[in-house]
Amino acid sequence: MRGMRSSSSSLVAAAALLLFCCFTTGHANGGGLRLGYYSASCPRAEDIVREQVVQLYDKHGNTAVSWLRALFHDCMVGSCDASLLLDTSAAAGVSEKSAPRSFGMRNFKYVDAIKAALERECPGTVSCADVLALAARDGAAALGGPRVAMRTGRRDSRASRYAEVGRDIPNHNDSVSAVLSRFAAVGVDAEGAVALLGAHSVGRVHCFNLVGRLYPSVDAGMEPAYGAYLRGRCPTADAREDTRDVAYARNDRATPMVLDNMYHKNLLARRGLLLVDQRLADDPRTAPFVARMAADNAYFHDRFAAALLTMSENNPLAADEGEVRRDCRFVNSA
Numbered sequence: 001m002r003g004m005r006s007s008s009s010s011l012v013a014a015a016a017l018l019l020f021c022c023f024t025t026g027h028a029n030g031g032g033l034r035l036g037y038y039s040a041s042c043p044r045a046e047d048i049v050r051e052q053v054v055q056l057y058d059k060h061g062n063t064a065v066s067w068l069r070a071l072f073h074d075c076m077v078g079s080c081d082a083s084l085l086l087d088t089s090a091a092a093g094v095s096e097k098s099a100p101r102s103f104g105m106r107n108f109k110y111v112d113a114i115k116a117a118l119e120r121e122c123p124g125t126v127s128c129a130d131v132l133a134l135a136a137r138d139g140a141a142a143l144g145g146p147r148v149a150m151r152t153g154r155r156d157s158r159a160s161r162y163a164e165v166g167r168d169i170p171n172h173n174d175s176v177s178a179v180l181s182r183f184a185a186v187g188v189d190a191e192g193a194v195a196l197l198g199a200h201s202v203g204r205v206h207c208f209n210l211v212g213r214l215y216p217s218v219d220a221g222m223e224p225a226y227g228a229y230l231r232g233r234c235p236t237a238d239a240r241e242d243t244r245d246v247a248y249a250r251n252d253r254a255t256p257m258v259l260d261n262m263y264h265k266n267l268l269a270r271r272g273l274l275l276v277d278q279r280l281a282d283d284p285r286t287a288p289f290v291a292r293m294a295a296d297n298a299y300f301h302d303r304f305a306a307a308l309l310t311m312s313e314n315n316p317l318a319a320d321e322g323e324v325r326r327d328c329r330f331v332n333s334a
């Protein structure tokens with residue numbers, strides 16, 4: 001579903017919203033969210049986000065990639081509440097962006113650009129948590145992925161959740177059981193998890209997260225030719241956990257900027273990049289979904305859209321919790 005284009009279509013959207021509200025009471029997740037939450041308070045909010053995401057994508061394509069990872073890291077840790085975006089401060093605590101699991105995250109300065117465009121039009125109205133959700137939605141579309149009808153009305157946290165990050169964001173070498181239980185905690189089932197990991201069809205991985213599979217010998221579960229290629233990308237075993245260590249590899253060398261099922265095809269060919277990626281193709285709980293998504297891109301897109309929506313509605317803050325941050329990096333002063 002597309003965002004609203006004009007005031008006439010916003011009337012239609014408002015009518016749809018009235019109908020919609022009456023069938024969506026009592027959700028444990030997303031209870032306070034609705035389609036077109038800003039249709040009265042900031043009618044162009046969703047248009048502005050989409051325009052910014054598209055402009056940024058045209059200049060720096062990898063921004064769209066970043067929005068997908070950012071939503072995962074925000075929503076998986078407690079709540080979709082933009083706690084991820086807070087800089088370290090006395091009021092908010094240590095930034096989640098500085099946690100080891102956030103290694104390699106980038107483009108946060110461009111979130112500020114999207115938020116600034118919203119603040120110019122409707123000061124203090126659109127939450128940073130909704131910016132993250134809508135940017136991920138529009139980023140997925142820019143990358144050739146599915147369109148997702150996202151609800152809005154999320155509120156922003158007043159504190160970082162730094163201490164929860166290592167527990168809630170899976171590691172590159174976690175077991176399938178650990179991964180499935182983390183996704184189950186936000187309402188995403190095994191099929192949804194296999195779809196969401198398809199986000200690794202775009203973007204990069206630093207050698208630090210790969211060398212364990214390459215040295216002293218190439219992981220027996222990896223296609224040998226792919227192992228040789230990755231050793232070329234990551235020539236030494238001692239890659240550092242430092243983004244200045246610029247060596248990285250892509251999961252999907254064929255279509256690295258397209259959100260497609262090449263990820264799942266690669267898993268079947270034993271060209272999974274992270275250990276956790278490859279494990280999805282081997283575990284009986286996830287392998288059937290890998291095979292089905294590899295065979296059918298439309299099916300992958302359909303399941304990805306559904307799972308992204310579910311993840312994006314994890315435990316939103318209630319109306320009396322949190323705030324609408326004016327600057328996504330800092331809590332509003334009292």
Ligand code: HEM
Binds near residue numbers: 066072103170179204
């Ligand atoms: C088991 C779950 C997951 C694990 C363990 C995981 C882990 C990782 C790791 C280690 C990287 C590379 C970081 C680096 O070296 O720079 C990465 C990148 C990425 N992840 Fe995940 N991830 C998971 C799930 C997800 C999900 C659900 C999404 C989104 C829906 C996602 C989106 C991305 C994207 C887009 C990148 C590339 C970022 C860039 O190029 O800047 N990941 N992930």
Ligand SMILES: *[C@@H]1O[C@H](CO)[C@@H](O)[C@H](O)[C@H]1NC(C)=O
Binds near residue numbers: 171
């Ligand atoms: C996973 O990788 C990290 C380094 O990124 C390492 O410290 C840890 O021991 C590994 N865990 C397992 C279970 O292999």
